[in-house]
Amino acid sequence: MVYEYHKTTKHAQHKYARSLGYMDWNTQPDPFRVYNGAKTIKLPLAIQNSTPPYHLLDAELPSAPVVKESISQLLQFSMGLAAYKESDGGSWAVRCNASSGNLHPTETYLVLPPLMQEQVGKSSIYHYRPKDHALEELASFETSFWKKLPEGSFIVGLSSISWREVWKYGERAFRYTQLDAGHAWQAFIVSAKMLGWKVNRLDSVSDADISTLLGLTQKTRFFEDENPDMLFVISPKDVNPKLSLDALVDSVPLKFEGIANKLSPSMQKWDIIPAIEEATSDAQIPQPTTLRSEITRTPSRESKDVVLNRRSVHVMQKDISTITKEQFHNMLSSILDSQDAKENSAHLAIFIHQVEGYQSGLYILVRNFRDRDDLEKEMDAKFRWSHTEFEHLYLLQTRDLCATSKAISCSQDIASDGAFSLGMLCNFTDQLQMYGAHRYKELYWECGAIGQQLYLEATSMGLSGTGIGCFLDDDMHGLLGLTNNRYQILYHFTVGRGYVDSRIATRPAYES
Ligand SMILES: Cc1cc2nc3c(=O)[nH]c(=O)nc-3n(C[C@H](O)[C@H](O)[C@H](O)COP(=O)(O)O)c2cc1C
Structure with missing residues (x-):
């Protein structure tokens, strides 16, 4: 099933x-x-x-x-x-x-x-x-x-x-x-x-x-x-x-x-x-735990300001979306281990567009080294797998992937106009065979948690992100050279500098 x-x-x-x-507005569910x-x-x-x-x-x-x-x-x-937004007489x-x-x-x-x-x-x-x-x-x-x-x-x-x-x-x-x-x-x-x-x-x-x-x-x-x-x-x-x-x-x-x-x-x-x-409603099956990583972040704002100001952006400012290598590495460090996940199953296939010190191209962050050789075997044989200075991040191919990442993300410009975008590539059939159907939900939870963390990390650095649930699954698999479903992409994400629409007003979430 x-x-x-x-x-x-x-x-x-x-x-x-x-x-x-x-959208059938007559049946719109109460949130x-x-x-x-x-x-x-x-x-x-x-x-x-x-x-x-x-x-x-x-x-x-x-x-x-x-x-x-x-x-x-x-x-x-x-x-x-976090807030109410207002535009054209409507508010949400x-x-x-x-x-x-x-x-x-x-x-x-x-x-x-x-x-x-x-x-x-x-x-x-x-x-x-x-x-x-x-x-x-x-x-x-x-x-x-x-x-x-x-x-x-x-x-x-x-x-x-x-x-x-x-x-x-x-x-x-x-x-x-x-x-x-x-x-x-x-x-x-x-x-x-x-x-x-x-x-x-x-x-x-x-x-x-x-x-x-x-x-x-x-x-x-x-x-x-x-x-x-x-x-x-x-x-x-x-x-x-x-x-x-x-x-x-x-x-x-x-x-x-x-x-x-x-x-x-x-x-x-x-x-x-x-x-x-x-x-997928069977009992969950316990999984082994993984090690947690240390993160050295640069000084930032109060944490409540970060969580309250986390917003999705719908337009990226391509001209100023370049980020530093340090910002990129900090973001990757923050999601190396899904803090509380029992076993990292999601790897990140990253389209780097504008990151200082990195050539544009396709990279992979291997979040569980157990899958490293298997991934190389399953993916396009032409990929280089050269080490980068960030441990477990490999360069697969240098090329401009702006148009490709946009096309894969249902033609959304946010995927091409930021500093980088990515697809979360999960160990799929092995995990499902090993742990049962409930694991399908858990794989999505792991990806969602990575997304939330990326949003927060980007916000803490004055950058923006957006989760991308609309993507062309098998086009992405094809790009990676995957020909079966042992690894599947479950979620995409993009990071860059967002455009703030000044026509949308913000008012406080709660009356004090
Ligand atoms: C799982 C998930 C998938 C999403 N997919 C898209 C997408 O494909 N395109 C997009 O513009 N925004 C996407 N978003 C962003 C949401 O539309 C956004 O989170 C929502 O409007 C609430 O706004 P906020 O993030 O500023 O709170 C996605 C968010 C999540 C959590």
Whole structure:
């Protein structure tokens, strides 16, 4: 099913993956989930909180206590609104986490030990409402589960409403939904670092258990399907990713408070979407861990300013998009290891357009050396594989690839007019054979997390980036000389100097 879905939803030059082909504004899904009838708790705004300089985020920072204020900051600088944009009389919210088409399929839940004053002695499950920066209380219960965890730990759950993406992207939407979940995961990793906390993704919890914990199995409370993505323990310490949640799941009440709002009057039906969701819903299988890399960044702004100012750009200023070698290397260093990923599976096929000290051409950053020789064998035999001064970055071919990268990115100029653009090339069939169908989602999460990190790293240097989900899959594979699906490109990204449209006004995300 995974192979079938992946093949069916490839874009080709004269054959894009199936979708409605236009925006049906009458059924546009509400981007904000609300649980009607649930008690709402307003969170204090964190905008005035001081946060560590961005370049120090990888240092061991003192951990904040888990209180309403710190949880509020965690949420605001990860999944919260960053601003409202206004143009031609219309306005729309933008958020800290990037999302394809700004459609935001990802929802956030918290499972907290007893800490809010209202809940003496009881643990609670909350849904986060980014529009109002508030929590909705869905359940409260007693459990002995927290004793297993270091003091100051709690759980975050992510889920996805794929209909929000299906509305625009049709059959390819499952891919976008998973990429967005990866962006959200990385947004949490960065926001948690500001508080000296670690995000430990649990890799042996089943989708069924996540659903039970977040109340998603209670189908009568939902109009549109909402599917489980991942759970992570946020803690001052590292937590075993194989932690058993049985004691927690067993304590959760059968019925939660609040009925989910209906997001659209009606929905399009694409049979392949529930089919791929079902096929990839097996339990996750633990994977080996990899080493983490050290990054030496140049001094930068406060980290909250970086996350709040991260924006996608839709036009690059080609004339001034050249970046320095140091900027390029810093960006690569920041995504060498997906901070919390269990195994790097994504390599970067990079089109360098304008980077000082580098000839224009095609390069590859090998993020897991295990695949190095295999990649050389699978890719075009004419590629040079010469070492560059950045370890694990190889030059494959020198040539001007501006027109090619634009054509592959669905003719989008942003792919050609920046400093560099890239495709994330994942070890595909081996990973799926080894770990099962659920790994398909995880590969997208890894790519989405790389995308979110690239956005932030670019923003911290005064540069811009944009995720590119629209690309011609097999044209890219053809360029790399790949003739089978052992390695597949799952996401593209571009970095350069963006053009800021002065006709679009910005106003604050929340009234203080
Ligand atoms: C997975 C993903 C795919 C995207 N694909 C494209 C794309 O192909 N072209 C484009 O111009 N923007 C693309 N974007 C950028 C989004 O449109 C952008 O994130 C969204 O409008 C929200 O704006 P913001 O990033 O400024 O918050 C993509 C973003 C994500 C996360």
